[in-house]
Amino acid sequence: MKKLLVTGASGLLGMNLALGLSKKYQIFGVANHLTLQGIPFEMVQRDFFRKDVAAELIDTVQPDAVIHCAAMANVDTCEKNPEAAMELNGEFPGRLAGETAKRHIPMIHISTDAVFDGKERKENGYTENDLPHPINVYARSKLLGEQKVFEANPDAVVARVNFYGWSVSGNRSLSEFFYVNLKSGQRVFGFTDVFFCPLYVWDLAEILEKLLLKNAKGLYHVFSPEFLSKYEFGVNIAGKFGFDPNLIQPVSWQAGGLDAPRSPYLIMNTDKLREFLGESLPDQETCLNHFYEAEKSGLPELIRSFRTDNS
Numbered sequence: 001m002k003k004l005l006v007t008g009a010s011g012l013l014g015m016n017l018a019l020g021l022s023k024k025y026q027i028f029g030v031a032n033h034l035t036l037q038g039i040p041f042e043m044v045q046r047d048f049f050r051k052d053v054a055a056e057l058i059d060t061v062q063p064d065a066v067i068h069c070a071a072m073a074n075v076d077t078c079e080k081n082p083e084a085a086m087e088l089n090g091e092f093p094g095r096l097a098g099e100t101a102k103r104h105i106p107m108i109h110i111s112t113d114a115v116f117d118g119k120e121r122k123e124n125g126y127t128e129n130d131l132p133h134p135i136n137v138y139a140r141s142k143l144l145g146e147q148k149v150f151e152a153n154p155d156a157v158v159a160r161v162n163f164y165g166w167s168v169s170g171n172r173s174l175s176e177f178f179y180v181n182l183k184s185g186q187r188v189f190g191f192t193d194v195f196f197c198p199l200y201v202w203d204l205a206e207i208l209e210k211l212l213l214k215n216a217k218g219l220y221h222v223f224s225p226e227f228l229s230k231y232e233f234g235v236n237i238a239g240k241f242g243f244d245p246n247l248i249q250p251v252s253w254q255a256g257g258l259d260a261p262r263s264p265y266l267i268m269n270t271d272k273l274r275e276f277l278g279e280s281l282p283d284q285e286t287c288l289n290h291f292y293e294a295e296k297s298g299l300p301e302l303i304r305s306f307r308t309d310n311s
Contacts, residue, residue, distance in 0.1 A: 005063035008070030054095040078138035079260040089141035094148025101153035114139040118263030125269035136260040165201030166300040182243035190231030197223035200287035
């Protein structure tokens with residue numbers, strides 16, 4: 001069984017990716033602080049701010065492939081801690097990519113649609129050839145990470161993504177925000193002027209595995225081919241689970257009390273990915289159905305059960 005190193009394994013993508021692939025691969029998950037219990041894969045803790053940790057980690061695990069999910073992902077936290085964001089999201093991915101390049105280990109680095117300013121509602125969406133223009137610290141740090149990865153390992157894959165799902169903490173994704181609040185009858189905001197193309201996280205995980213298996217290289221937009229506003233996203237969740245959609249107040253993101261500016265039209269072109277895979281990509285209805293089915297199957301409870309009292 002091949003070894004797969006997954007960084008950020010306590011986070012939303014890392015956890016679901018490791019869990020979903022744990023029957024196919026020998027998973028080594030890496031987390032910075034959070035400790036977990038009862039997980040079906042091996043977990044190690046490392047401080048990614050240490051300059052030597054990338055080399056030490058690769059030498060210790062000796063993986064057959066690496067998927068680097070770890071990041072400082074909270075946009076407003078990055079805005080308040082720019083140096084930490086640039087180090088973790090920008091510099092460390094380059095060091096990890098350099099170590100994989102030395103050993104000819106396939107690597108996928110996870111980036112974001114937020115590298116674009118989203119000010120132009122492009123008819124066919126942003127392509128991999130469009131020039132990024134980040135407008136906040138998080139986006140600038142992630143773009144730096146892309147650049148550092150390709151400088152150190154031109155054969156790596158950089159996957160720009162946007163995703164949702166069930167997390168260890170229960171509050172890591174927009175889908176959980178809507179689900180938890182609407183289920184309890186709480187009123188929430190839904191941004192009518194922020195558009196995105198999210199994938200359900202297990203659909204994303206399947207695509208990332210396919211990129212590995214097909215020996216992909218370069219930059220890919222890994223999204224749903226359909227876009228919607230965050231308000232519409234919340235309304236769809238309400239409809240699927242039988243919650244009251246009137247609890248969602250349609251507002252502009254500028255009324256949301258956020259610290260960092262947001263990119264409004266993150267409509268992404270996925271033609272390159274679809275042509276490379278030779279298959280269609282999950283639409284919004286498919287992803288929402290998978291999210292719903294996961295809740296009914298008890299996945300949220302299973303994932304939350306991995307938490308320890310001190311995490």
